Amino acid sequence: MRTRTIGNRTVSAIGLGGMPMSIEGRPDRDRSLATIHAALDAGVTLIDTADAYHLHADEVGHNESLIAEALRTWGGDATEVLVATKGGHLRPGDGSWTIDSSPKHLREACEASLTRLGVEAIGLYQLHRPDTSGVPYEESVGTLGELLDEGKIAMAGISNADPEQIRLAQEVLGGRLVSVQNQYSPAYRSSEPELRLCTELGLAFLPWSPLGGISKAGELGSSFAPFQEVADARGVSPQQVTLAWMLATSPVVIPIPGSSRPETARDSAAAAGLELSAEEMQRLDAAV
Numbered sequence: 225m226r227t228r229t230i231g232n233r234t235v236s237a238i239g240l241g242g243m244p245m246s247i248e249g250r251p252d253r254d255r256s257l258a259t260i261h262a263a264l265d266a267g268v269t270l271i272d273t274a275d276a277y278h279l280h281a282d283e284v285g286h287n288e289s290l291i292a293e294a295l296r297t298w299g300g301d302a303t304e305v306l307v308a309t310k311g312g313h314l315r316p317g318d319g320s321w322t323i324d325s326s327p328k329h330l331r332e333a334c335e336a337s338l339t340r341l342g343v344e345a346i347g348l349y350q351l352h353r354p355d356t357s358g359v360p361y362e363e364s365v366g367t368l369g370e371l372l373d374e375g376k377i378a379m380a381g382i383s384n385a386d387p388e389q390i391r392l393a394q395e396v397l398g399g400r401l402v403s404v405q406n407q408y409s410p411a412y413r414s415s416e417p418e419l420r421l422c423t424e425l426g427l428a429f430l431p432w433s434p435l436g437g438i439s440k441a442g443e444l445g446s447s448f449a450p451f452q453e454v455a456d457a458r459g460v461s462p463q464q465v466t467l468a469w470m471l472a473t474s475p476v477v478i479p480i481p482g483s484s485r486p487e488t489a490r491d492s493a494a495a496a497g498l499e500l501s502a503e504e505m506q507r508l509d510a511a512v
């Protein structure tokens with residue numbers, strides 16, 4: 225498996241996004257565990273989750289618990305796997321997503337994630353979203369800095385951040401910011417300024433919904449014909465071509481495609497081994 229870097233950790237170039245296994249339309253527990261195990265068996269060593277990946281109000285951290293169980297029951301070396309979780313989002317249980325990135329909430333959320341993941345320090349803790357209700361960004365990111373100082377988190381990242389927030393976070397953390405997780409896919413290119421900045425600063429860039437999101441991922445080939453054409457010529461899926469294309473855009477990119485089935489987890493992981501030619505890249509770049 226091709227590898228990439230997040231801070232001081234080496235991880236697989238393709239990660240696994242845990243969200244589809246815990247929100248609307250999720251599979252049962254056995255299929256979820258089989259999906260995570262399939263990704264791990266394929267060489268994936270980065271799993272992205274969040275305390276807010278759950279459905280009902282009384283099951284906060286549903287996805288973190290699943291991942292912890294999958295790692296406990298996997299036959300391989302789980303210490304090689306970086307679990308990246310997030311705090312600052314909440315789901316009250318009515319289908320909505322709310323935000324609380326106050327220092328008090330982030331501290332409580334981090335403690336709860338530590339317990340659910342069963343670790344002494346969270347591998348990568350990401351601020352899920354800026355809180356626009358009046359919590360200054362510096363305060364939210366500053367809390368991540370304190371958690372780093374206290375050894376509760378090993379690395380700090382941010383998500384849904386613009387270039388100004390990336391620079392501010394890097395300053396507040398005294399140069400200890402390691403990653404940015406933003407939406408990025410053939411259908412959603414508006415995070416390109418953040419991707420360029422991460423490349424310049426050497427920060428890992430984790431595209432979320434890299435296949436267009438849970439409901440659109442299946443349509444990739446019909447929405448972007450050249451991705452289907454390259455896929456047909458190579459005998460692979462258009463989703464695999466999309467992930468390989470993304471990897472080729474910058475050495476800091478580490479896509480985290482979501483999966484709820486072992487087949488898709490395996491297929492996505494295989495994108496790390498798909499090298500596209502300059503001509504194929506030109507065709508794909510022209511299509512987005």
Ligand SMILES: NC(=O)c1ccc[n+]([C@@H]2O[C@H](COP(=O)([O-])OP(=O)(O)OC[C@H]3O[C@@H](n4cnc5c(N)ncnc54)[C@H](OP(=O)(O)O)[C@@H]3O)[C@@H](O)[C@H]2O)c1
Pocket residue numbers: 240241242243244272273352383384405406431432433434435436437438439441442461463464480481482483484485488489491492
């Ligand atoms: N930071 C944030 O605010 C934020 C927001 C959204 C998501 N995320 C993270 O980003 C991850 C990825 O985003 P996402 O799950 O929303 O969307 P996505 O990765 O664009 O799409 C997920 C869907 O793609 C399908 N899929 C995956 N690999 C495939 C393949 N090789 N061939 C065909 N279909 C494939 C899966 O189908 P099956 O279900 O059938 O396996 C899954 O439902 C999430 O899981 C989450 O960890 C973060």
